[in-house]
Amino acid sequence: MSGLIACHECDLMQRVGTLPEGSTATCVRCGAILHKRKPNSIERTLAFALSGLILFGVTNAFPFLSLKIGAQVQETKLITGILELHKSGMSEIAFLVFFTTILVPFLQLTGILYVVLSVRFGRLYPKFRRVFRYINLLQPWGMMEVFMLGILVSIVKLAKMAKIIPGISIFAFFALIVVIAAAISSLDMHLVWEKCDQYRKKHR
């Protein structure tokens, strides 16, 4: 059964041989992407995940947006709105925002780092398979790029009332969106599972 996979969207079986680096195999019947072969997948993903963690720290430590009214400047952090919502009794929404803009990106970055380091050093860390499965499950719930659109709308909305000054954190946040997307797209899922399989067979 080597090289044979079934399309996850139409179930058609087809043979996907070893693809040249950087190429994509699509389903002949429905057009779904079956496999993308990434050049230097592990090293690239490692670099993106590490820089992502640094950007994540900056994003959460520094002021996000500041509001200037007269001579008075008020600073807010990424978490401020979430805490305010929680205080006013809207804990469900506070949690949803926290989950999609802070928790999921953090779990994605640490999870990817864990998996990639494991493959890089040729040994399976504990719960490797579970961590890698959960990374894929979390992916639809990371919504930082949607939050970015929310920031733009809010700035326009408040423009008449006060002056909004973007903080360092907002630039780090923007870079973080790009870096997480790059880390996810450079991680070759099939390659990681193959390595995992090889290792398990060798050490059985």
Place this chain on the structure above:
Amino acid sequence: MRPVPQKTPIITARQASLISCHSCHLLCKPTALGSNHGLVCPRCGAKLHSRKVNSLKRTWALILAAFIFYIPANLLPITTVISLGKAQSDTIMSGVIYFIHTGMWPIALVIFVASVFVPFLKLIILTYLLITVQRRSTWRLKDRTRLYRITEAVGRWSMVDIYVVTILVALVNLGALATISAGPGAIFFAAVVVTTMFAAMSFDPRLMWDAKESLNGRIQHT
């Protein structure tokens, strides 16, 4: 992007009595793995199912719930602003209308599309896909699969209004311009976004293609 050279005959994993792992895409032979219930992928450890479990029932239930949440989400206030002792509540639509009146067309359009149009369209498309699966339709399968893919991808953008409320709450309350708080509409709206996302995830596009296989099978047998 290039299509895979096709050497193997047109046959699905299900027709070959194989199960494709939803997590790592390994083709597994169920007979080699023991009993029929509680099959586990030998490579990644995920539970194996030929199709998503109870896909149609789950998707219908989630869609119905989302349709119900959609009504209070649009009728109840999403924000309440108190300034100079005067309280003003805004629903999603009254927010859109405010932006139109103040000449901010692009923002009005973004909010309307993301918060009103996309969730509704998503519900309509999923309902349509469910009905076509149940009627075993083989009409334009490739386009319907594409429609599903788009539906799955755009749903997240509906969260934008929730984020706007969060940012406004942070900025306005700190600036002491006024006090702004999230209204009950926001909770229902968040529920619409989350349930439609789960609905799209629980729908199995392979069910659409199964209609084609059962049709082909009938032609071959008779």
